[in-house]
Amino acid sequence: MxxxxxxxxxSGPLPSAWRECVGTGRLNLALRADYQESAALVQREIGFRYIRGHGLLSDDMGVLRESEGVTRYTFTYVDQVVDSWLRIGLKPFLELGFMPSALASGDQTVFWWKGNVTPPRSHDDWAAMVRAVLRHLIDRYGLDEVRTWPIEVWNEPNLTVFWEGADQAAYHRLYEVTARAVKDVDASLQVGGPVLSPGSDEWWAPFADFVAARDVPIDFVSRHAYSSGPVQQVPFGVYQTFERPQALLDQFDAPRRYLAGTALAGLPVHISEFNTSYRPDNPVHDTAWNAAYLAPVLAGGGDLVDSFSYWTFCDVFEEADIPTSLFHGGFGLLTHRQVRKPTYHLYAFMARMGRxxxxxxxxxxxxxxxxxxxxxxxxxxxxxxxxxxxxxxxxxxxxxxxxxxxxxxxxxxxxxxxxxxxxxxxxxxxxxxxxxxxxxxxxxxxxxxxxxxxxxxxxxxxxxxxxxxxxxxxxxxxxxxxVRSDEHPGLDDRRLLGQDVVG
The missing domain is CATH 2.60.40.1500 (Glycosyl hydrolase domain; family 39)
Incomplete structure (x- = not known):
């Protein structure tokens, strides 16, 4: 050999894109003790910079409330979640979604916890809510801080499960209304999209054309990356086939390839979700294979994108349902109760690498x-x-x-x-x-x-x-x-058992 x-x-510095962001279950879960203990452990031993998850605007966060014809914006839970992150050194990577029931145009939902995925019945009311959320965050955390938080518009609108009808024109309208609302609050706030799932690269060109033609604000682009195939269902779990690790790196590189020559070329690229399987009940996530598979991705992904966010840091997560077993194929680097998985150690090893x-x-x-x-x-x-x-x-x-x-x-x-x-x-x-x-x-x-x-x-x-x-x-x-030896006169390890000792 x-x-x-x-x-x-x-040849240069080791890129930090692998630790720029990590994923989380829906934001309401951050109120739980198990979640908070896991987040603190991850930050002590790995140290991510940002955290991203669904559900900032979903009903269980209570942002938009109505009573007797009166609308009120409420930030009790938002503040508790963001406070808990900032205390341990995590900044929010804000995903604006899903739709509050009081503002939704339909009743289609996704996940066990029923996030509404329909457009707003009033884009003016949606924009008003976005402005209210951001103004509150600026009042609480300061403009300089919030300017460092990326703001992503929706999640995987190219999939019918996440955006009613996967209506591209409807998403373009939502993106424009949202981006302009963000910039109304402060022109330096960072807004981006289109947050595409794998397999829909045909959305890039129309999105770039739309944004350029209407001069819509955009500061970064984002997409997701997974390398698993069709689902083979078993009780409380799934199995899937997998492409080779290079497939993830090819997906990382896709936005730059498809946006070359457009008005969006050169913008920062964020892979705001990635993993092997896109299912939260695939046992592969718990294995050593998962860590070995992702090692070349962590080693090389920083050459292609500005961040790539592992989905997710812990198994406090309820998209498919409430987990029925400690090991259940969850996305997490940690199980419930902070048992470290092999992929956790891959990240901890990366955190110890030289500069x-x-x-x-x-x-x-x-x-x-x-x-x-x-x-x-x-x-x-x-x-x-x-x-x-x-x-x-x-x-x-x-x-x-x-x-x-x-x-x-x-x-x-x-x-x-x-x-x-x-x-x-x-x-x-x-x-x-x-x-x-x-x-x-x-x-x-x-x-x-x-x-x-x-x-x-x-x-x-x-x-x-x-x-x-x-x-x-x-x-x-x-x-x-x-090795830099210190002097310890008189020490001789050969004499540990007392040989040649003079009384």
């Missing part, structure tokens, strides 16, 4: 910090469904690197695979308990801890040779920390 020679000079990129390959990302610490993220390459059934990947994957270093190094390696750092595997071995006891939860949290190994390497001619054998579906983080 050939050894990969890592360059001594960096500057030395090398990227099909199975590795190598970075360095200014203090000489070198970090290696390595993974077993996995493909889509054409690779065969789950568990048919090779038992091991080998990677040999020659890494430039300035001194001898201590090597610390953290690993997650099918047997290490994998609470889902332990849960299956425990009989798949749907409602585990506290003792079992403690066992699962212990099982979710990555395996840690360490040793020392001596530099030869300014480099060390790093040989890695990865297990099935493994993602591993290796830190090469420069």
């Amino acid at each position: 050939n050894r990969v020679l890592i360059p001594a000079e960096p 500057s990129v030395l090398a990227r390959g099909d199975d590795h990302l190598v970075c360095r910090d200014d203090d000489g610490r070198v970090t290696v993220l390595a993974w077993q390459p996995v493909g889509g469904s054409d690779d065969g059934p789950y568990g048919s990947a090779p038992a091991t994957h080998e990677l040999r690197l020659r890494v430039p270093v300035a001194s001898d190094v201590a090597v610390v390696r953290r690993s997650v695979n099918e047997t290490e750092g994998n609470a889902w595997t332990a849960w299956r071995e425990l009989g798949r308990p749907r409602n585990p006891s506290e003792r079992t939860l403690d066992l699962l949290r212990d099982a979710s801890t990555p395996a840690v190994r360490h040793h020392a390497l001596s530099a030869v001619d300014g480099h060390v040779d790093l040989d890695l054998v990865l297990g099935q579906h493994e993602v591993t983080l290796v830190e090469l920390v420069p």
